[in-house]
Amino acid sequence: MFDRCYVCARMLNTVAVTLLAGKASYVVLLFGALLLGIQTTLLRAEDTPQLLTPELGEPLHPSDIENYEITIFPNGKNLPEGQGTVAQGEVLYQTQCAMCHGKKGIEGPAARLAGSDGWFSFRDPLRVLRIRKHPVLLISVGSMWPFATTIFDYIRRAMPHQAPKSLNNDEVYALTAYILHLNDLLNTATQLDKHSILEINMPGKARSVIAD
């Protein structure tokens, strides 16, 4: 009940503001319709030149959004400070990831993180048997993903599967480094951070075509 009153009060507020703005006829229609509870049909008049909506959005301040802006773009936008090495990543991987993705990142049952995609691979003689059991192992992060930034983005938001968002930025850099290393895309000496991650040339990029 309280919620509804609150909403009604906000509606009245909007009505008042809009009246001042001189859109009286629409407002009468809008408010009347809301009272009748049939706003949908009335407001959808096909010939209405301008969209009429209550405009109830509240300003979103930078401080509101800061912690939620977790999408990492291929150009590095939103990459945080921090760093990690292959060696650090290996320890984390074997304790937190290997039980689902396999010791080498190819065994499954969860998605294949390393190696080629497809039915066959000479580097993984058991591949055909694995795929029979877990068909999703047909695809692979290492061979298909076009940007290393996505590995960072996805681990940080979603992995480990049963405890998403539990890793800190250094740990995510380290795990990203280890997955890249499993794919021969990063040597053990390099430290991964917001600059070096942009240097990685993923094989999936050259294979990309965009659907029309």
Added chain:
Amino acid sequence: MKKTSVKAVAGNGLLDRRSFLMSGIALSASCSLGPLAASASKPGGVSSQSISESFPEWMKVPGHAATEYGQPSAHESQVRRHLQKSAPETSIFSIWHTPIENQRGIITPSGLHFTVNHNGIPDIAPQRHVLMIHGLVERPLKFDVDSLMLYPMVSNIHFLECAGNTASNAVSLTSLDQSAQELFGQISGSEWTGIPLKHLFKEAGIKASAKWVIAEGADGGSHSRSIPLDKLLDDAIIALYQNGERIRPSQGYPMRLFVPGWEGNLNIKWLHRLEVTDQPAYTKDESGLYSDILEDGKIQRFSFHMDVKSLITHPSGRQLLPEKRGFYEISGLAWSGYGKIKLVEVSADGGKTWARAHIESPILPKSLTRFSMPWRWNGTDAILLSRATDEAGRVQPTRDQWRAQHASYSFNHYNGIQAWHISSSGVVENCYV
């Protein structure tokens, strides 16, 4: 009644699509499903007897009360979603298939709608849920659920299909003996009601450089996808209702993005953030799992449309035709992410001859569309096919044509013509032709 003749229109027993609609065809003899409970006694014959004797129990006692939220009949308890098999380690990512062969009409009951949950279904408190719009906008905005409920809404009937629906027919070398639910259970149809996204974008003021929107859910995995702004301005909605009630948790309660005709994975459930940008983010699902590997090894990204497709649901895989040499109504579903269905053809002889099926109203864009075709089965081997064409002129390819364009292990966006083999004993089985 007008007398009409039943006209054959294609090989192996396909009859004129108007046959069932016309009056007076003697179909009833073979179609009736068992005799009604017969009783010799005539109601009301002898005055000292009550009429009770000839009536079933449920006509002799008062029925029970209704409940606050109705459930299907207990006799229909076999009509259930099925969980696709997975390893314990991957079970958080669950895929539930709708029993498509039990559906008639074009609306899937909400509780049976297919559902794919990459990181499970979150329990969201609606009072604390906020939709944020930011990035390349003049006025970054946030909306609570109560405010959004006051916006003008539209309702449309649309299909929703997972990009991986029917994947096994794309990649499996031998045709798996599976039901329509197992093979095609990641397609459903609903009426979706909500706010055209263009209203909210107008309120926020889109900047001229904007081209893409990164949509994100409030689930454990913060599922996210990059979607072209033009599409969202065209016909996407923030869906708050499905089939007349608030959308269910498995469909994104309290709100989801609905992007008509495009792959299911983009229709972000539990939507909480829309970041307007000038570039795609290449999120996890647009980097590997939902892309198409082409015949030359190239990886095709951003194939958003679900292409024209159809299947015969009655009869379909793992069913048994009870009546040898009987009349049957072949019935099925067709749909296209590019618009309305224009034509559905059916073959009963594995594609040698085809005839036009009857398309039932309503015929709506980007919606399941029901077709039917009368058929007299002569009791011998038959292969039933359906082939849909949409208003854009797109025609369903054969399985071979589809595979010729893709790597042998590419499994998304498969829309090859489906074949059901019917043996002389009436067993219906998935097959390749």
